Amino acid sequence: MPAMPEDGGRPSSSTDAKGSVLSMLLQELQQVKDLQNTSSYEQEDHGEDGSRTRKRTRVQYEEPSPTTAEATSTVLPLPPPHVLEALIEAYFNNFSPWIPMIHRARFDKRRADVQENEKLLVVLRAMMVAAMRHVPRDNAVGQYWTQQQLEATRSWVISTAMSSLSIENLQALTIIAFNDIGNGEAMRAWSIIGSLTRTVEYLQLTVEREDADRAPLSKSLFSRSQQVERPWVEDEERRRVFWNIFNLDRFCSITMGWNTSLTNNDIRRRLPCDISLWWQDEFIKTPYYNIWDKSEGRIGNPISLLPSTYGGMAQSISPGESATTSGENITLSPAGAGMAINMSTVGAFAYSVEATESLSQVTTYFLQQKFDIRDQREIESWLVRFKELDLRLIHWKMFLPQKWKPDMARQAVHTSMDPNLTLAHITHNTSIILLHQPIAFPPKEWSFRGRLPSTSSAETCYAAAIEVASITANYLRTSSLPVANQFAFCCFISARLLLIHCKYYRAAAEDPPPEFNSLLESLDEISRSWAGFDETKEYTLAAKYAERLRALQKKASQVTHFQIDPSDYTVEISHDSPSQARSEPSPATAGQSFQRPEMRTSPAETSPSKTTVPEAPISHSAQMYFDTNRAFQAPNQGAEMQDMSSISQLFLDQSFVDVDRIISLDDGIFDTGYDGSFSYG
Incomplete structure (x- = not known):
């Protein structure tokens, strides 16, 4: 029993408890006082009548831990207006060209509106996370933001954007995912991208508003919102949000070897328009x-049974009319003879989307497909798919719009290269490399490898990699923009191909061609431009690719029988944070042995046959190839090949070898010719 005080009052423990409570209150009062003495910022408060008043809010600028719950619930203040404007400008100059999904004029107009500005807060903070390193420190940015505060803001953006469904939330998450990948921390982005691919379906962004009339009896939650009349500029912005998320989904699948999330069952969308028309609200x-x-x-x-590339806008042309005589407005449709597609309204970003989908088709419908190397019919089907995809890539290059084909008078004035159009072209060449690699460098366990057109495919891969090096070096000389993640990936695949080719076709002690070093230097430059003014950001995605290539080159020069597995590009670098990312070449790739294909002519001695972009829609050699390709599809139609002896004849005829698949710097199709502000996409 506790001792009772002499006056018969409560036990002394009660008195101690009172003292403890008072002590806690005094401590809390002191904390409030300390908080009031910290830095502050002013924000506008809007009364019920819409009038604006000023109130001063005190904010404690402690550095929150990004791993705590407080990091996702604390909203750090926006910086002063002059710093905020510098950050917004940095975003539109450096990131909007690669993820063109926010209409600048509409964005500025919404910021001036009280209610709309509230919706944009999550986008503004995402912009700041990405653009902070591209604003000079002498612009007073450093005193407002530290790396930990940026990390806390990133966490807040993700938490806020995941808590509800809106276009602004999708835009913010797209910026964050794009930024994470470029920072070399793609593992942080994949779950975001997975969420985005589902959310675009929830918000009905996978279909056009005009298709809302074809809705099923059981309507989805947001299907009615598709029927709401909006300004065309806003509709195009929603469309571009979808295509940017589509690109992220494809990049995730291509680089990691995972399945795509957005398929034909989900999507019925028009391509994004030429950005100059969007800016002008036309x-x-x-x-x-x-x-x-x-x-x-x-x-x-057979691919011929799959949907054609374009649909919904096909229009008839006269039997004698061609894509050439139609000028830049018409391109032939793969859907059938006598049909054409009006492509005059699409821009560079649309062609970048198409090239990315082509690369995805190579990985999804060829490289990731399983087949039994002991089953003749499965081998035949696999080779048919190779020729089908090869033909599709040839189609894409041939039917590029006339307005982007060589124009020396225009090139004398326009020296810049459109980022999205340049990305589209090097992505196309990378698709050629990944498609032809298995044919060029077949594993030794393939009993039919001797019948493959390995030398021809090796020449094609080599030439495509050389052109990627040339195009990239020229682009970096004429542009100061940070470079998109896919751009760095294409450089990595091309440089890696040159190493593989060197081990197959050159003397053991011979160095790779100079274009290999050019691609390494380009990756270094891409890493520097991505880091901006942040000198601590050294281990970007491009830097990881460069480091891996140097490690492979070193091992290839030291180990005589070392061979690089062409199919291992998805597992050769770590996508974790920089502290976990450094690694030597994996043991799985060390000492890999491949059967060296029978060599006829080295690409280093004889360059592959090159032709200019055809004036006619289909060249003679291409037409022969199309006929051969249709004949080669016969095994899928019920006919059986008795043996594999006809493969060489089908692949090594002139109609296969002489077709021009590769886009070179000399082709000159890199400038849209539009001089307006924010003219990319």
């Missing part, structure tokens, strides 16, 4: 872009 319609369905695209199902 209402137009673009063609629909058809995506293949994964189940229908399995090897053994």
Whole structure:
């Protein structure tokens, strides 16, 4: 029993408790006082009548831990107006060209509106996370933001954007994911991208508003919002939000070897328009872009049975009319003879989307497809798919719009290279490399490897990699923009191909061609431009690619029998944070042995046959190839090949070898010719 005080009052423990409570209150009062003495910022408060008043809010500028719950619930203040404007400008100058999904004039107008500005807060903070390193420190940015505060803001953006469904939230998460990948921390982005691919479907962004009339009886939650009339500029912005998320989904699948999330079952969308028309608010319609369905695209199902590339805007042309005589407005449709697609309204960003989808088709419908190397019919089906995709890539290059084909008078004035158009072209060449690699460098366990056109495909891969090096070096000389993640990936694949080719076709002690070092230097430059003014950001995605290439080169020069597995590009670098990312070449790739293909002519001695972009829609050699390709599809139609002896004849004829697949710097199709502000995309 506790001792009772002499006056019969409460036990002394009660008195101690009172003292403890008073002590806690005094401590809290002191904390409030300390908080009031910290830095402050002013924000506008809007009364019920809409009038604006000023109130001073005190904010404690402690550095929160990004791993705590407080990091996701604390809203750090926006910087002063002059710093905020510098950050917004830095975002539109450096990131908007690669992820063109925010209309600048509409964005500024919304910021001036009280209610709309509230919706943009999550986008503004995402912009700041990405653009902070591209504003000079002498612009007073450093005193407002530290790396930990940026990390806390990133966490807040993700937490806020994940808590509800809106276009602004999708835009913010797209910026964060794009930034994470470029920072070399892609593992942080994949779950965001997975969420984005589902959310665009929830918000009905995978279909056009005009398709809302075809809704099923059981409507989805947001289907009615598709029927709301909006300004065309806003509709195009929503469309571009979708295509940017589509690109992220494809990049995730291509680099990691995972399945794509957005397929033909989900998508019925028009391509993004030429950005100059969007800036000018000029209402137009673009063609629909058809995506293949994964189940229908399995090897053994002819590509000819899959949806054509374009749809919804096909228009008849006279039997004698061609893509050339139609000028820059018409390109032939793969859907059938006598049909054409009006492509005059699409811009560089649309072609970048198409090239990215082509690269995805190579990985999804060829490289990731399983086939039994002991089953003759499965081998035949696999080779048919190779020729089908090869033909599709040739189609894409041939039918680029006339307005982007060589124009020496225009090139004398325009020296810059459009980022999205340049990305589209090096992505196309990378698709050629990844498609032809298995044919050029077949594993030794393939009993049929001797019948493959390995030398021809090796020449094609080599030439494509050389052109990627040339195009990239020229682009970096004429542009100061940070470079998109996919750009760095294409450089990595091209440089890696040159190493593989060197081990197959050159003397053991011979160095790779000079273009290999050019690509390494380009990756170093891409890493520097991505880091901006942040000298601590050294281990970007491009830096990881460069480091891996140097490690492979070193091992290839030291180990005589070392061979690089062409298919291992998805597992050769770490996508974790910089502290976990450094690694030597994995043991799985060390000492890999491949059968060296029978060599006829070295690409280093004889360059592959090159032709200019054809004036006619289909060149003679290409037409021969199309006929051969249709004949080669016969095994899928029920006929059986008795043996594999006809493979060489089908692949090594002139119609296969002489077709021009590669886009070179000399082709000159890199400038859209539009001089307006924010003219990219």
